[in-house]
Amino acid sequence: MNTGNTVQDSVTALKKKRAWHWLEYVFWLAAAASVFLLPSQHALLTQIAIWSLFALSLDLLLGYAGIVSLGHAAYFGFGAYVAALFAINFTGEPITGLIVAGIAAGLLGLATSLLVLRGTDLTRLMVTLGIALVMYEIANQMSWLTGGADGLTGMPVNPVLGIFPIYFRPANSYAYVLIVCFVLFFVAKRIVHSPFGYSLRAIKGNPLRASSIGIPNNLRLIAVYTIAASYAGIAGALLAQTTPVVSLTYIDFQRSADVLLMLIIGGTGYLYGGVVGSALFLVAQKFIGNITPQYWEFWIGFALVVIALFARDRGVFSIFERILGALRNDKAKP
């Protein structure tokens, strides 16, 4: 084997890893086209997009940094309440609301990361779960501010940047959500393919060695936890802006569990797992749920068992991958 070529090949391969795959272009073009081509499904598509963003934020933790969380809705819900209260008290301009919610949720993430990062996986599961339960109960008790169990209504949603109305306009509203998701996906992709992103992978892969090559593991994990919390807060703010009421369901255990479920169905560690998972989850929920709710629970449980047993890393994607891999091998054979 010619060594010079292998060296060049591996450098090229390294560059190729961070380049956009053609499927990604197809996906985003299709998403943009759906604004015009699928008007009847805008409500569902908006839900999928927001869940995808929420799952993406969890993927940054679980897929790249190896941090498990059963309470990610804490940041989602916090962002939603902050966005709603900010809109009610200051301005209803959505982008400003997203930024404020993102910063607020990020700060909450920063503060709670110090608790989460202590200990092992099991400790982390318990601590994240506990944080979300505490946040839920705070939202419930502070009903003078949050509306408690009745929810928070009357949030004004002004035109985006003063020019693009989204209030009660499903197509515009979906386009707005999609653009926000695209920007944040783009940023996330930059982050996971940066030296910082690689250091997270190193910590996930082997924390002992990571610290032995000079990586300050805790600082890096605090940073990614803050970023992920901020993303979750923005996803929550998006839902608040596109739904008439912010309620306790934004922050409850079901939401934390669902987002984890979606991410695992779609697969972790390649950013699109959340999209695949939430699309499958919500579409299946809609269609199977229409037939009978019990069926829904049955099938989601069944899917989870299958995926946990056979396709843990990349979820359903690994099944496609296997098929694609098999096709490629067939082609490669003379």
Add this chain to the structure above:
Amino acid sequence: MNALETIGLEKRFGGIVPTNDVNLKVREGARHALIGPNGAGKTTLINLLTGVLKPSKGRVKLGGTDITNLKPHQRVARGISRTFQINQLFGELSPLEAIALVIGEREKLGTRFWRAFGSDEKIVGEAIALAKQFGLADVLGERTSSLPYGKQRQLEIALAIAGKPRLLLLDEPAAGVPEAERHEILETVAALPKDVTVLLIEHDMDIVFGFADRISVLVDGKLFVEGEPKEIENDPRVRAVYLGERTDD
């Protein structure tokens, strides 16, 4: 000048004292070997030097500076690198990625979050040069977990060297390497840059006497004796506690 010095270093786990009043001095540029029978406390000592464990008593000095209270990654920044007895690698990454990661962290560029990993030509160039030196050029882009054990062992040392340490701690570098690939590792160890101080922890006497210019013998957590290879080889006490056990070696 001592590259490394420990002063009254002690570690207790309940009633067990794996490191007991150790006063070790490693000269700048030395090829120093630390030997001792199984359970003598060699690995505990390494963990105390690298900051994985906190000592119960005593100080650790690197080049005259007290580093006792520094965390592992801070000690790396001060110039301590180590390899592990059992490979500690990044299975998902390729050797190129792993080496480039170490170089980036060494240059304090690990917090770059917007620039693409591997886009810094200087870092990639250095990583490739280092990989070639360690016989990894033909597997640069492979997943580390799929490499043969000998290559992984080379990478284990390459990662430590990529940090450009002043002091390198080698924990049984040839452990588990098949006889046929052993000479590669030994050549690698012998070819380490002369300005790097090396502390070698090793069981294999051939490696120790072929490599070291100074030997410390650790027994039951205590520094038993220290000297030139010749002195150690001829010291009857050392033969009794250590070499005597392995006369068939």
